[in-house]
Amino acid sequence: MKKVLSIILVVCIAFSLKGQVVMTQTDPAGSVSTVNTNADTSYHKVDLYGQTFNYHFLLVTVAGTKTSGTVAGTAIIQGSLDNSRWFTITDTTGTGSQSLSDGDNDKKWELVDTKYRYYRVRVITTGTQVSSYVCRLLGRKVAN
Numbered sequence: 001m002k003k004v005l006s007i008i009l010v011v012c013i014a015f016s017l018k019g020q021v022v023m024t025q026t027d028p029a030g031s032v033s034t035v036n037t038n039a040d041t042s043y044h045k046v047d048l049y050g051q052t053f054n055y056h057f058l059l060v061t062v063a064g065t066k067t068s069g070t071v072a073g074t075a076i077i078q079g080s081l082d083n084s085r086w087f088t089i090t091d092t093t094g095t096g097s098q099s100l101s102d103g104d105n106d107k108k109w110e111l112v113d114t115k116y117r118y119y120r121v122r123v124i125t126t127g128t129q130v131s132s133y134v135c136r137l138l139g140r141k142v143a144n
Contacts, residue, residue: 035067035130035131035132036073036123036125036129036130036131036132036133037125037129037130038069038125038126038127038128038129038130039125039126039127040124040125041122041123041124041125042122042123042133043120043121043122043123044062044120044121044122044123044133044134044135045083045118045119045120046118046119046120046137047083047117047118048114048116048117048118048119048139055113055114055139055140055141056112056113056140056141057110057111057112057139057140058109058110058111058112058114058119058137058138058139058140059108059109059110059111059137059138059139059140060077060108060109060111060119060121060135060136060137060138061106061107061108061135061136061137061138062075062105062106062107062108062121062123062133062134062135063104063105063106063133063134063135064100064104064105064106064107064123064131064132064133065104065131065132065133066102066103066104066105066129066130066131067129067130067131067132068129068130069127069128069129069130070102070127070128070129071100071101071102071103071105071125071127071129071131072099072100072101072102072125072126072127072129073099073100073123073124073125073126073127074097074098074099074100074123074124075097075098075100075105075107075121075122075123075124075133076088076096076097076098076121076122076123076124077089077090077091077096077097077109077111077119077120077121078119078120078121078122079115079116079118079119079120080116080117080118080119080120081116081117081118082117082118083117083118086120086122087116089111089115089116091109091110091111092110092111092112093110095109096109100123100125100131105131114139119137121133121135
């Protein structure tokens with residue numbers, strides 16, 4: 001009995017981990033970056049091409065950490081079909097753009113269905129500040 005329960009637990013964990021995709025982070029020059037300094041823009045992108053299934057629910061999160069100065073700006077969720085033309089999209093609550101506050105920032109968007117191949121969070125900071133951002137996308141497929 002213990003072996004059967006152990007196998008079921010391992011299978012459940014494997015299926016739950018399969019649905020998570022970590023977003024890559026690139027700055028405007030294309031190099032890996034998580035730090036925004038003063039008036040800066042960073043892009044945190046994921047490509048869903050090659051996924052073995054389409055996701056029904058997507059949860060995108062941004063964790064921002066203030067290092068120094070006065071943090072201000074905006075985090076925007078966007079989608080694209082060609083990785084060239086980006087469109088601001090809204091989540092289930094009608095939110096597409098969220099303001100950054102002076103301090104640590106935790107933002108999220110809850111999306112239904114994968115309408116785009118590419119998703120990204122565009123973080124635009126203003127003022128005199130140094131802050132870093134980590135973005136993640138979690139996709140879940142609803143069982144048929």
